[in-house]
Amino acid sequence: MTDDDDFPEIDDDTYAQLEREAPVLSRLKRFADGLDRASWFSHLGEAPTLKVRAAAIAYVEALGFPDAQLAILPTWEDAAGSAETNDWASAPWEAEELARADLTGRALEIVSQEALEIGLAMVAQQVGKSAKDAMEEQASLWDVVDESDQRLAVGAAAQAAHGMGLLLIAAAADPDIDVTEHPFATKMRLFELGRWPVSVIGGTFNVF
Numbered sequence: 001m002t003d004d005d006d007f008p009e010i011d012d013d014t015y016a017q018l019e020r021e022a023p024v025l026s027r028l029k030r031f032a033d034g035l036d037r038a039s040w041f042s043h044l045g046e047a048p049t050l051k052v053r054a055a056a057i058a059y060v061e062a063l064g065f066p067d068a069q070l071a072i073l074p075t076w077e078d079a080a081g082s083a084e085t086n087d088w089a090s091a092p093w094e095a096e097e098l099a100r101a102d103l104t105g106r107a108l109e110i111v112s113q114e115a116l117e118i119g120l121a122m123v124a125q126q127v128g129k130s131a132k133d134a135m136e137e138q139a140s141l142w143d144v145v146d147e148s149d150q151r152l153a154v155g156a157a158a159q160a161a162h163g164m165g166l167l168l169i170a171a172a173a174d175p176d177i178d179v180t181e182h183p184f185a186t187k188m189r190l191f192e193l194g195r196w197p198v199s200v201i202g203g204t205f206n207v208f
Contacts, residue, residue, distance in 0.1 A: 021115045024172045028119040028165055032126040035161060040134035041153060043194030044142070044208050045074045052193055052207070059186035059197065060205050063095050068205045073198060076142050079208035080149040082198045083156070092200035099183060100163060106170035106177070120165050127161040128154070153208075156198070157191050164188040 048056070053070060060068040073079045107116055131154045139150050163184035171177040179185055190197045196208040 021111045024111055024169055025115060025119050027168055027172065029122060031165060031168055032123045035123070035126045036130040038130065038192045039194035040131045040157060040191065041138045041194060041196060042134070044076075044079070044138065044196060045072065048072055048207070049193070052190065052195060055186050055189040055193065056197070056205055056207060058181055059183055059190065060200065062181055062183040062186055063092060063099075063200070065092055065095075065200055065205075068092075068200050068203050071204045071206050073206050073208040076144050076149060076208075079196060079198055079206075080146070080152060082201070082206045082208075083152045085201075090201070096163075096183065100166065103163070103166040103170040103184070106173050107166055110173035111169060116169065119169065120162055123161050123165040124158060127158050131157040153196050156196060160184070160188045160191050160197075 043052075048070060056070045060066060073082060104116075111119070135150050135154050138144075144150060167177070167179055167182055167184045171179045187197055190207065198206045198208055200206070
């Protein structure tokens, strides 16, 4: 017979927190589980389809740079060069970081810091595996031997999935958040379409 003292006491506030977090984390798990179905890096350098153009336009508009024009990078060298020379203090980069900070704050309104970290770690683990596997295949096809270039692409995919995960949690806290046209959603869409959205530099949105 187990003594009742062996069981921790859970107060009403803790129960309420668990009730709020469970469906949110479940939604995040569904997103993470679906990441291995994305067409990671499968259409690099190709002419843009209508879906790619639409997602690219939606991204720069949502980010606040509607005049940026889509430019397709044709080679790995072009993509890696654009990624390496990207200005991490540029206005587009700062806009993404502000959006990330805003979503993080909103997410913490509905889940604890620990739950947020667990959920995003789950996303990171899944995207790390699926995107890396896809990248290894594409690197072989493109004869890319520089592993640092491969890591740039996989890291960008992981960051996009992280942003989408934050968006899904924040949207659970605020139903007014548009989970289809937010810049993190449209950027993720480009990855799902097999592209690598590399950088917004000047008036150009570079996509591989």
